[in-house]
Amino acid sequence: MDIKKLATDVLDEVIKWRRDLHQIPEIGQNLPQTSEYVCNVLDELGISYKKGVGLDSAIVGVIEGGKGPGKTLALRADMDALEIEEETGLPFASTNGNMHACGHDGHTAILLGAAKVLNDIKDEFAGKVVLLFQPAEEISAGAEPMVKAGALEGVDGVMGIHVGSISTQGEPGTILFSKGSMMACLDRWTLKIKGVGAHGAYPHNGRDPIVMAGKFIESVQTVISRELDPVDPGVITIGMVNAGTAYNIIPGEVNIEGTARAVKQETREFIAKRIGEIAESIAKVSGGSVEYDYIFGAPPVINDAEFTTLAMESATKVLGEENVELMANPVMGGEDFAYYLEEVPGTFAFLSTPLAIDGTIYPHHNSRFALDEEQFDKGVAVFVQTALDYFNK
Ligand SMILES: [Zn+2]
Ligand SMILES: [Zn+2]
The missing domain is CATH 3.40.630.10 (Zn peptidases)
Known part of the structure:
Protein backbone atom coordinates (compact mmCIF):
# COMPACT_ATOMS: atom_id res chain seq x y z
CA MET A 1 0.00 0.00 0.00
CA ALA A 184 9.39 20.31 30.22
CA CYS A 185 6.89 20.15 33.06
CA LEU A 186 4.47 23.05 33.53
CA ASP A 187 4.69 23.85 37.23
CA ARG A 188 3.61 26.89 39.22
CA TRP A 189 4.61 27.98 42.71
CA THR A 190 3.54 30.65 45.15
CA LEU A 191 5.46 32.11 48.06
CA LYS A 192 4.35 34.45 50.81
CA ILE A 193 7.24 35.98 52.78
CA LYS A 194 5.95 37.24 56.10
CA GLY A 195 7.82 39.88 58.12
CA VAL A 196 6.64 42.55 60.49
CA GLY A 197 5.37 45.85 59.14
CA ALA A 198 6.75 49.13 60.47
CA HIS A 199 7.26 52.83 59.80
CA GLY A 200 9.79 53.31 57.00
CA ALA A 201 11.92 55.51 59.26
CA TYR A 202 12.09 52.90 62.05
CA PRO A 203 13.04 49.64 60.29
CA HIS A 204 14.43 48.17 63.53
CA ASN A 205 10.86 47.99 64.84
CA GLY A 206 9.86 45.68 61.97
CA ARG A 207 11.16 42.72 60.01
CA ASP A 208 11.35 43.87 56.38
CA PRO A 209 9.94 41.21 54.02
CA ILE A 210 11.01 43.25 50.96
CA VAL A 211 14.66 42.85 51.88
CA MET A 212 14.03 39.14 52.47
CA ALA A 213 12.34 38.92 49.05
CA GLY A 214 15.33 40.64 47.45
CA LYS A 215 17.72 38.07 48.90
CA PHE A 216 15.41 35.25 47.90
CA ILE A 217 14.98 36.44 44.30
CA GLU A 218 18.73 36.48 43.79
CA SER A 219 19.54 33.30 45.71
CA VAL A 220 16.90 31.11 44.12
CA GLN A 221 18.62 31.37 40.72
CA THR A 222 21.63 29.54 42.13
CA VAL A 223 19.50 26.38 42.18
CA ILE A 224 19.79 26.42 38.40
CA SER A 225 23.31 27.84 38.05
CA ARG A 226 25.05 26.05 40.96
CA GLU A 227 23.00 23.04 41.99
CA LEU A 228 21.81 21.44 38.72
CA ASP A 229 24.06 19.51 36.38
CA PRO A 230 24.68 22.09 33.61
CA VAL A 231 23.56 19.62 30.95
CA ASP A 232 20.26 18.92 32.74
CA PRO A 233 17.99 21.83 31.84
CA GLY A 234 15.87 23.67 34.39
CA VAL A 235 14.22 27.07 34.66
CA ILE A 236 12.98 29.09 37.61
CA THR A 237 11.14 32.25 36.61
CA ILE A 238 9.48 34.72 38.96
CA GLY A 239 6.60 36.36 37.14
CA MET A 240 4.91 38.25 39.98
CA VAL A 241 6.14 40.17 43.02
CA ASN A 242 3.54 42.09 44.99
CA ALA A 243 3.93 44.09 48.19
CA GLY A 244 3.44 47.44 49.81
CA THR A 245 0.89 50.22 50.00
CA ALA A 246 2.98 53.39 50.50
CA TYR A 247 6.54 54.62 49.96
CA ASN A 248 7.24 55.06 53.67
CA ILE A 249 5.70 51.90 55.10
CA ILE A 250 7.50 48.59 55.50
CA PRO A 251 4.81 46.10 54.52
CA GLY A 252 3.99 42.98 56.50
CA GLU A 253 4.37 40.56 53.61
CA VAL A 254 5.53 40.03 50.04
CA ASN A 255 3.72 37.72 47.63
CA ILE A 256 5.75 36.05 44.91
CA GLU A 257 4.61 33.73 42.12
CA GLY A 258 6.61 31.89 39.54
CA THR A 259 6.97 28.92 37.24
CA ALA A 260 9.51 26.12 37.18
CA ARG A 261 10.46 23.90 34.27
CA ALA A 262 12.49 20.71 34.04
CA VAL A 263 12.59 17.76 31.69
CA LYS A 264 13.27 15.09 34.31
CA GLN A 265 11.00 14.14 37.16
CA GLU A 266 13.89 14.05 39.72
CA THR A 267 15.04 17.52 38.68
CA ARG A 268 11.52 18.83 39.00
CA GLU A 269 11.17 17.47 42.53
CA PHE A 270 14.59 18.84 43.46
CA ILE A 271 13.69 22.34 42.24
CA ALA A 272 10.39 22.23 44.13
CA LYS A 273 12.18 21.30 47.35
CA ARG A 274 15.02 23.82 46.99
CA ILE A 275 12.80 26.87 46.31
CA GLY A 276 11.07 26.20 49.63
CA GLU A 277 14.29 25.57 51.57
CA ILE A 278 15.98 28.72 50.31
CA ALA A 279 12.94 30.87 51.05
CA GLU A 280 12.60 29.41 54.53
CA SER A 281 16.26 29.83 55.48
CA ILE A 282 16.40 33.44 54.27
CA ALA A 283 13.21 34.32 56.11
CA LYS A 284 14.47 32.59 59.24
CA VAL A 285 17.77 34.52 59.56
CA SER A 286 15.84 37.75 59.00
CA GLY A 287 13.14 37.07 61.58
CA GLY A 288 10.40 36.25 59.12
CA SER A 289 8.54 33.18 57.96
CA VAL A 290 7.12 31.80 54.72
CA GLU A 291 4.11 30.05 53.26
CA TYR A 292 5.18 28.10 50.20
CA ASP A 293 3.14 26.07 47.75
CA TYR A 294 4.43 24.21 44.68
CA ILE A 295 1.71 23.13 42.26
CA PHE A 296 2.76 20.20 40.07
CA GLY A 297 1.16 20.80 36.65
CA ALA A 298 1.59 18.67 33.55
ZN1 LIG B 1 0.15 26.47 22.57
ZN1 LIG C 1 0.06 23.54 21.11
Whole structure:
Protein backbone atom coordinates (compact mmCIF):
# COMPACT_ATOMS: atom_id res chain seq x y z
CA MET A 1 0.00 0.00 0.00
CA ASP A 2 1.25 3.46 -0.90
CA ILE A 3 0.47 5.28 2.33
CA LYS A 4 2.11 8.51 1.16
CA LYS A 5 -0.27 8.59 -1.80
CA LEU A 6 -3.35 7.81 0.34
CA ALA A 7 -2.33 10.69 2.63
CA THR A 8 -1.80 13.08 -0.28
CA ASP A 9 -5.22 12.10 -1.64
CA VAL A 10 -6.94 13.42 1.50
CA LEU A 11 -4.87 16.63 1.73
CA ASP A 12 -7.51 18.86 0.11
CA GLU A 13 -10.09 17.67 2.60
CA VAL A 14 -7.67 18.06 5.51
CA ILE A 15 -7.02 21.67 4.45
CA LYS A 16 -10.76 22.33 4.15
CA TRP A 17 -11.43 20.93 7.64
CA ARG A 18 -8.53 22.94 9.01
CA ARG A 19 -9.79 26.19 7.50
CA ASP A 20 -13.33 25.56 8.75
CA LEU A 21 -12.01 24.90 12.26
CA HIS A 22 -9.71 27.91 12.02
CA GLN A 23 -12.76 30.16 11.71
CA ILE A 24 -14.48 28.87 14.85
CA PRO A 25 -11.69 28.86 17.45
CA GLU A 26 -12.81 28.15 21.02
CA ILE A 27 -10.78 28.12 24.21
CA GLY A 28 -10.54 25.96 27.31
CA GLN A 29 -12.47 22.83 28.19
CA ASN A 30 -15.72 23.74 26.51
CA LEU A 31 -15.57 23.69 22.69
CA PRO A 32 -19.20 23.21 21.57
CA GLN A 33 -18.82 24.30 17.92
CA THR A 34 -15.48 22.60 17.39
CA SER A 35 -16.58 19.28 18.86
CA GLU A 36 -19.82 19.37 16.90
CA TYR A 37 -17.80 19.92 13.72
CA VAL A 38 -15.53 16.95 14.50
CA CYS A 39 -18.52 14.72 15.31
CA ASN A 40 -20.16 15.68 12.00
CA VAL A 41 -17.03 14.73 10.05
CA LEU A 42 -16.76 11.41 11.94
CA ASP A 43 -20.44 10.77 11.14
CA GLU A 44 -19.79 11.45 7.45
CA LEU A 45 -16.81 9.10 7.52
CA GLY A 46 -18.86 6.41 9.27
CA ILE A 47 -16.51 6.26 12.26
CA SER A 48 -18.07 5.51 15.62
CA TYR A 49 -17.20 7.65 18.64
CA LYS A 50 -18.14 8.61 22.17
CA LYS A 51 -18.57 12.25 23.09
CA GLY A 52 -18.23 13.61 26.62
CA VAL A 53 -15.34 11.42 27.78
CA GLY A 54 -14.26 13.26 30.94
CA LEU A 55 -15.23 16.61 29.40
CA ASP A 56 -18.35 17.53 27.43
CA SER A 57 -16.32 18.41 24.33
CA ALA A 58 -13.89 15.47 24.48
CA ILE A 59 -14.37 12.88 21.74
CA VAL A 60 -12.99 9.35 21.54
CA GLY A 61 -13.37 7.64 18.15
CA VAL A 62 -12.70 3.99 17.37
CA ILE A 63 -11.66 2.20 14.18
CA GLU A 64 -11.55 -1.60 14.44
CA GLY A 65 -9.29 -3.46 12.05
CA GLY A 66 -11.06 -6.02 9.85
CA LYS A 67 -8.38 -8.69 10.29
CA GLY A 68 -9.36 -9.27 13.89
CA PRO A 69 -8.21 -8.11 17.29
CA GLY A 70 -4.65 -7.02 18.02
CA LYS A 71 -2.96 -4.09 19.68
CA THR A 72 -4.68 -0.78 20.31
CA LEU A 73 -3.01 2.48 19.35
CA ALA A 74 -4.35 5.89 20.39
CA LEU A 75 -3.69 8.90 18.14
CA ARG A 76 -4.26 12.28 19.72
CA ALA A 77 -5.21 15.76 18.51
CA ASP A 78 -5.82 18.75 20.75
CA MET A 79 -8.58 21.09 19.52
CA ASP A 80 -8.45 24.25 21.63
CA ALA A 81 -7.39 27.77 20.64
CA LEU A 82 -6.21 30.92 22.44
CA GLU A 83 -7.78 34.24 23.36
CA ILE A 84 -5.87 36.27 20.76
CA GLU A 85 -7.17 38.67 18.10
CA GLU A 86 -5.89 37.21 14.81
CA GLU A 87 -3.78 39.49 12.61
CA THR A 88 -2.55 37.16 9.86
CA GLY A 89 -4.72 38.76 7.17
CA LEU A 90 -5.40 35.26 5.77
CA PRO A 91 -8.70 34.89 3.91
CA PHE A 92 -9.91 32.32 6.45
CA ALA A 93 -8.71 34.26 9.50
CA SER A 94 -10.77 34.11 12.66
CA THR A 95 -12.95 37.07 13.56
CA ASN A 96 -14.45 35.89 16.87
CA GLY A 97 -11.69 37.20 19.18
CA ASN A 98 -10.05 33.80 19.61
CA MET A 99 -7.35 32.36 17.39
CA HIS A 100 -5.82 29.01 16.55
CA ALA A 101 -2.39 30.48 17.26
CA CYS A 102 -0.77 27.16 18.22
CA GLY A 103 -1.92 25.01 15.29
CA HIS A 104 -4.40 22.78 17.11
CA ASP A 105 -6.81 23.27 14.17
CA GLY A 106 -4.11 21.59 12.07
CA HIS A 107 -3.84 18.73 14.58
CA THR A 108 -7.58 18.11 14.50
CA ALA A 109 -7.69 18.17 10.69
CA ILE A 110 -4.63 15.91 10.36
CA LEU A 111 -6.14 13.37 12.78
CA LEU A 112 -9.42 13.44 10.84
CA GLY A 113 -7.39 12.81 7.67
CA ALA A 114 -5.56 9.89 9.29
CA ALA A 115 -8.91 8.56 10.54
CA LYS A 116 -10.34 8.70 7.03
CA VAL A 117 -7.38 6.80 5.55
CA LEU A 118 -7.29 4.21 8.36
CA ASN A 119 -11.04 3.69 8.09
CA ASP A 120 -10.75 3.17 4.33
CA ILE A 121 -8.04 0.50 4.76
CA LYS A 122 -9.32 -1.07 7.97
CA ASP A 123 -9.78 -4.47 6.31
CA GLU A 124 -6.00 -4.59 5.88
CA PHE A 125 -5.02 -4.62 9.54
CA ALA A 126 -5.62 -6.41 12.83
CA GLY A 127 -5.88 -4.06 15.78
CA LYS A 128 -7.74 -1.00 16.93
CA VAL A 129 -7.19 2.71 16.44
CA VAL A 130 -8.46 5.05 19.15
CA LEU A 131 -8.87 8.70 18.14
CA LEU A 132 -8.44 11.19 20.96
CA PHE A 133 -9.89 14.63 20.22
CA GLN A 134 -8.95 16.64 23.28
CA PRO A 135 -9.94 20.10 24.54
CA ALA A 136 -8.01 22.37 26.94
CA GLU A 137 -4.39 21.59 26.11
CA GLU A 138 -3.41 25.23 26.44
CA ILE A 139 -4.52 25.29 30.06
CA SER A 140 -3.20 21.80 30.70
CA ALA A 141 -6.66 20.60 31.66
CA GLY A 142 -7.75 18.29 28.86
CA ALA A 143 -5.68 15.12 28.82
CA GLU A 144 -5.93 14.37 32.53
CA PRO A 145 -9.74 14.34 32.77
CA MET A 146 -9.93 12.22 29.61
CA VAL A 147 -7.46 9.70 31.05
CA LYS A 148 -9.40 9.62 34.33
CA ALA A 149 -12.63 8.96 32.41
CA GLY A 150 -11.08 5.91 30.74
CA ALA A 151 -10.02 7.28 27.33
CA LEU A 152 -6.95 5.01 27.44
CA GLU A 153 -8.72 1.86 28.60
CA GLY A 154 -7.31 -1.07 26.65
CA VAL A 155 -4.84 1.21 24.84
CA ASP A 156 -1.28 -0.14 24.38
CA GLY A 157 0.45 2.83 22.79
CA VAL A 158 -0.12 6.52 22.10
CA MET A 159 1.12 9.04 19.57
CA GLY A 160 0.69 12.76 18.99
CA ILE A 161 2.10 15.30 16.55
CA HIS A 162 2.55 19.06 17.01
CA VAL A 163 2.75 21.26 13.92
CA GLY A 164 4.29 24.72 13.65
CA SER A 165 7.79 25.60 14.81
CA ILE A 166 8.11 24.64 18.49
CA SER A 167 11.66 23.45 17.90
CA THR A 168 13.71 25.50 15.45
CA GLN A 169 15.70 22.41 14.46
CA GLY A 170 15.23 21.04 10.94
CA GLU A 171 13.98 22.41 7.64
CA PRO A 172 10.24 22.92 7.03
CA GLY A 173 8.67 19.55 6.37
CA THR A 174 10.99 17.77 8.80
CA ILE A 175 9.53 15.62 11.56
CA LEU A 176 11.46 15.65 14.82
CA PHE A 177 11.52 12.83 17.34
CA SER A 178 13.06 12.37 20.76
CA LYS A 179 13.74 9.02 22.45
CA GLY A 180 13.36 10.40 25.97
CA SER A 181 12.78 13.79 27.59
CA MET A 182 11.32 16.11 24.98
CA MET A 183 9.40 18.88 26.72
CA ALA A 184 9.39 20.31 30.22
CA CYS A 185 6.89 20.15 33.06
CA LEU A 186 4.47 23.05 33.53
CA ASP A 187 4.69 23.85 37.23
CA ARG A 188 3.61 26.89 39.22
CA TRP A 189 4.61 27.98 42.71
CA THR A 190 3.54 30.65 45.15
CA LEU A 191 5.46 32.11 48.06
CA LYS A 192 4.35 34.45 50.81
CA ILE A 193 7.24 35.98 52.78
CA LYS A 194 5.95 37.24 56.10
CA GLY A 195 7.82 39.88 58.12
CA VAL A 196 6.64 42.55 60.49
CA GLY A 197 5.37 45.85 59.14
CA ALA A 198 6.75 49.13 60.47
CA HIS A 199 7.26 52.83 59.80
CA GLY A 200 9.79 53.31 57.00
CA ALA A 201 11.92 55.51 59.26
CA TYR A 202 12.09 52.90 62.05
CA PRO A 203 13.04 49.64 60.29
CA HIS A 204 14.43 48.17 63.53
CA ASN A 205 10.86 47.99 64.84
CA GLY A 206 9.86 45.68 61.97
CA ARG A 207 11.16 42.72 60.01
CA ASP A 208 11.35 43.87 56.38
CA PRO A 209 9.94 41.21 54.02
CA ILE A 210 11.01 43.25 50.96
CA VAL A 211 14.66 42.85 51.88
CA MET A 212 14.03 39.14 52.47
CA ALA A 213 12.34 38.92 49.05
CA GLY A 214 15.33 40.64 47.45
CA LYS A 215 17.72 38.07 48.90
CA PHE A 216 15.41 35.25 47.90
CA ILE A 217 14.98 36.44 44.30
CA GLU A 218 18.73 36.48 43.79
CA SER A 219 19.54 33.30 45.71
CA VAL A 220 16.90 31.11 44.12
CA GLN A 221 18.62 31.37 40.72
CA THR A 222 21.63 29.54 42.13
CA VAL A 223 19.50 26.38 42.18
CA ILE A 224 19.79 26.42 38.40
CA SER A 225 23.31 27.84 38.05
CA ARG A 226 25.05 26.05 40.96
CA GLU A 227 23.00 23.04 41.99
CA LEU A 228 21.81 21.44 38.72
CA ASP A 229 24.06 19.51 36.38
CA PRO A 230 24.68 22.09 33.61
CA VAL A 231 23.56 19.62 30.95
CA ASP A 232 20.26 18.92 32.74
CA PRO A 233 17.99 21.83 31.84
CA GLY A 234 15.87 23.67 34.39
CA VAL A 235 14.22 27.07 34.66
CA ILE A 236 12.98 29.09 37.61
CA THR A 237 11.14 32.25 36.61
CA ILE A 238 9.48 34.72 38.96
CA GLY A 239 6.60 36.36 37.14
CA MET A 240 4.91 38.25 39.98
CA VAL A 241 6.14 40.17 43.02
CA ASN A 242 3.54 42.09 44.99
CA ALA A 243 3.93 44.09 48.19
CA GLY A 244 3.44 47.44 49.81
CA THR A 245 0.89 50.22 50.00
CA ALA A 246 2.98 53.39 50.50
CA TYR A 247 6.54 54.62 49.96
CA ASN A 248 7.24 55.06 53.67
CA ILE A 249 5.70 51.90 55.10
CA ILE A 250 7.50 48.59 55.50
CA PRO A 251 4.81 46.10 54.52
CA GLY A 252 3.99 42.98 56.50
CA GLU A 253 4.37 40.56 53.61
CA VAL A 254 5.53 40.03 50.04
CA ASN A 255 3.72 37.72 47.63
CA ILE A 256 5.75 36.05 44.91
CA GLU A 257 4.61 33.73 42.12
CA GLY A 258 6.61 31.89 39.54
CA THR A 259 6.97 28.92 37.24
CA ALA A 260 9.51 26.12 37.18
CA ARG A 261 10.46 23.90 34.27
CA ALA A 262 12.49 20.71 34.04
CA VAL A 263 12.59 17.76 31.69
CA LYS A 264 13.27 15.09 34.31
CA GLN A 265 11.00 14.14 37.16
CA GLU A 266 13.89 14.05 39.72
CA THR A 267 15.04 17.52 38.68
CA ARG A 268 11.52 18.83 39.00
CA GLU A 269 11.17 17.47 42.53
CA PHE A 270 14.59 18.84 43.46
CA ILE A 271 13.69 22.34 42.24
CA ALA A 272 10.39 22.23 44.13
CA LYS A 273 12.18 21.30 47.35
CA ARG A 274 15.02 23.82 46.99
CA ILE A 275 12.80 26.87 46.31
CA GLY A 276 11.07 26.20 49.63
CA GLU A 277 14.29 25.57 51.57
CA ILE A 278 15.98 28.72 50.31
CA ALA A 279 12.94 30.87 51.05
CA GLU A 280 12.60 29.41 54.53
CA SER A 281 16.26 29.83 55.48
CA ILE A 282 16.40 33.44 54.27
CA ALA A 283 13.21 34.32 56.11
CA LYS A 284 14.47 32.59 59.24
CA VAL A 285 17.77 34.52 59.56
CA SER A 286 15.84 37.75 59.00
CA GLY A 287 13.14 37.07 61.58
CA GLY A 288 10.40 36.25 59.12
CA SER A 289 8.54 33.18 57.96
CA VAL A 290 7.12 31.80 54.72
CA GLU A 291 4.11 30.05 53.26
CA TYR A 292 5.18 28.10 50.20
CA ASP A 293 3.14 26.07 47.75
CA TYR A 294 4.43 24.21 44.68
CA ILE A 295 1.71 23.13 42.26
CA PHE A 296 2.76 20.20 40.07
CA GLY A 297 1.16 20.80 36.65
CA ALA A 298 1.59 18.67 33.55
CA PRO A 299 4.61 16.38 33.92
CA PRO A 300 7.54 16.49 31.48
CA VAL A 301 6.93 14.86 28.08
CA ILE A 302 9.04 11.70 28.19
CA ASN A 303 8.83 9.52 25.09
CA ASP A 304 9.27 5.77 25.07
CA ALA A 305 12.51 4.89 23.25
CA GLU A 306 11.24 1.65 21.70
CA PHE A 307 7.99 3.17 20.43
CA THR A 308 9.90 6.18 19.10
CA THR A 309 12.30 3.95 17.18
CA LEU A 310 9.32 2.26 15.51
CA ALA A 311 7.64 5.60 14.71
CA MET A 312 10.88 6.98 13.26
CA GLU A 313 11.21 3.95 10.98
CA SER A 314 7.59 4.40 9.88
CA ALA A 315 8.14 8.13 9.27
CA THR A 316 11.26 7.35 7.22
CA LYS A 317 9.23 5.00 5.00
CA VAL A 318 6.73 7.72 4.07
CA LEU A 319 8.82 10.92 4.27
CA GLY A 320 12.32 9.73 3.42
CA GLU A 321 15.37 9.78 5.63
CA GLU A 322 16.10 13.44 4.88
CA ASN A 323 12.83 14.52 6.55
CA VAL A 324 13.18 12.58 9.81
CA GLU A 325 15.47 13.81 12.59
CA LEU A 326 16.27 13.23 16.24
CA MET A 327 16.03 16.36 18.39
CA ALA A 328 19.36 17.60 19.68
CA ASN A 329 17.86 19.19 22.80
CA PRO A 330 14.51 19.17 24.58
CA VAL A 331 12.41 22.36 24.60
CA MET A 332 11.31 24.05 27.84
CA GLY A 333 7.67 24.48 26.83
CA GLY A 334 5.14 22.02 28.23
CA GLU A 335 2.40 19.78 26.78
CA ASP A 336 -0.36 17.93 28.56
CA PHE A 337 0.26 15.00 26.16
CA ALA A 338 2.60 14.05 29.03
CA TYR A 339 -0.42 12.67 30.94
CA TYR A 340 -0.99 10.02 28.25
CA LEU A 341 2.70 9.09 28.28
CA GLU A 342 2.49 8.53 32.03
CA GLU A 343 -0.09 5.81 31.34
CA VAL A 344 1.14 4.06 28.19
CA PRO A 345 4.34 4.05 26.12
CA GLY A 346 4.31 6.28 23.09
CA THR A 347 5.80 9.28 21.40
CA PHE A 348 5.20 12.92 20.59
CA ALA A 349 6.70 14.44 17.45
CA PHE A 350 7.15 17.93 15.98
CA LEU A 351 6.25 18.37 12.32
CA SER A 352 7.87 21.60 11.14
CA THR A 353 5.25 23.59 9.20
CA PRO A 354 6.08 27.29 9.54
CA LEU A 355 4.51 29.84 7.19
CA ALA A 356 5.75 33.41 6.91
CA ILE A 357 3.31 36.32 7.05
CA ASP A 358 4.68 39.38 5.24
CA GLY A 359 8.11 37.78 5.17
CA THR A 360 8.33 36.92 8.87
CA ILE A 361 7.80 33.61 10.63
CA TYR A 362 5.96 34.43 13.85
CA PRO A 363 6.15 32.21 16.93
CA HIS A 364 3.41 30.13 18.50
CA HIS A 365 0.81 32.16 20.45
CA ASN A 366 1.49 35.23 18.28
CA SER A 367 -1.40 37.00 16.50
CA ARG A 368 0.41 36.43 13.16
CA PHE A 369 1.28 32.74 13.70
CA ALA A 370 0.57 30.74 10.54
CA LEU A 371 0.93 27.18 9.20
CA ASP A 372 2.04 25.67 5.91
CA GLU A 373 -0.96 23.45 5.19
CA GLU A 374 0.77 21.82 2.23
CA GLN A 375 2.82 19.80 4.75
CA PHE A 376 -0.22 18.35 6.54
CA ASP A 377 -0.29 15.16 4.45
CA LYS A 378 3.05 14.31 6.08
CA GLY A 379 1.34 14.21 9.46
CA VAL A 380 -1.42 12.01 8.06
CA ALA A 381 1.10 9.65 6.46
CA VAL A 382 3.21 9.32 9.62
CA PHE A 383 0.15 8.56 11.78
CA VAL A 384 -1.16 5.92 9.35
CA GLN A 385 2.19 4.24 8.65
CA THR A 386 3.08 4.14 12.35
CA ALA A 387 -0.30 2.57 13.18
CA LEU A 388 0.12 -0.14 10.53
CA ASP A 389 3.71 -0.91 11.57
CA TYR A 390 2.70 -0.96 15.24
CA PHE A 391 -0.07 -3.45 14.57
CA ASN A 392 2.20 -5.66 12.47
CA LYS A 393 5.02 -5.71 14.96
ZN1 LIG B 1 0.15 26.47 22.57
ZN1 LIG C 1 0.06 23.54 21.11
